[in-house]
Amino acid sequence: MNITVHILLGSNQGNRENNIKSAIAELKHEGINVLKISPFIETKPEDAPPQAPFINAALECETNLHPLALLYLTQKIEKQLGRTKKGDKSPRPIDIDIAFYGDKVILTPELTIPHPSVTQRRYAAGLLAHICPEKIHPITGKTVKILFEEVEGAR
Secondary structure (H helix, E strand, C coil): CCEEEEEEEEECCCCHHHHHHHHHHHHHHCCCEEEEECCCEEECCCCCCCCCCEEEEEEEEEECCCHHHHHHHHHHHHHHCCCCCCCCCCCCCCEEEEEEECCCCEECCCCEECCCHHHHCHHHHHHHHHHCCCCECCCCCCEHHHHHHHCCCCC
């Protein structure tokens, strides 16, 4: 059974736009059905050491992968595209985060869904508002469009 998932992408090393396009191509190659792609936007790094701006995008996809299998796939693609570190806020050629996995709430040491950036980062909520404005956040009960309007201190 296919589940609708929403994925956030970011790159601030190398050819940022091509890195995003390559990640999308790899997801498609792995059997992920990409339904919608947000516009690409440039954002400043937040809560990170000084580094280049990001290009960010969001996807709406369908998959039959289990959440952890999807996580492992995204991590594999990050490594293929040159990412060597995870979680240290250093510059990176690609960052792939699972924003939503259907309506599931997953809170484990390995995986947090919905991704915290959906309610904490204006760019994340804004990109998702382009492709799924009426999507209900399973914890807050608010639409992505409302979350985008409410996110504070965003760039």
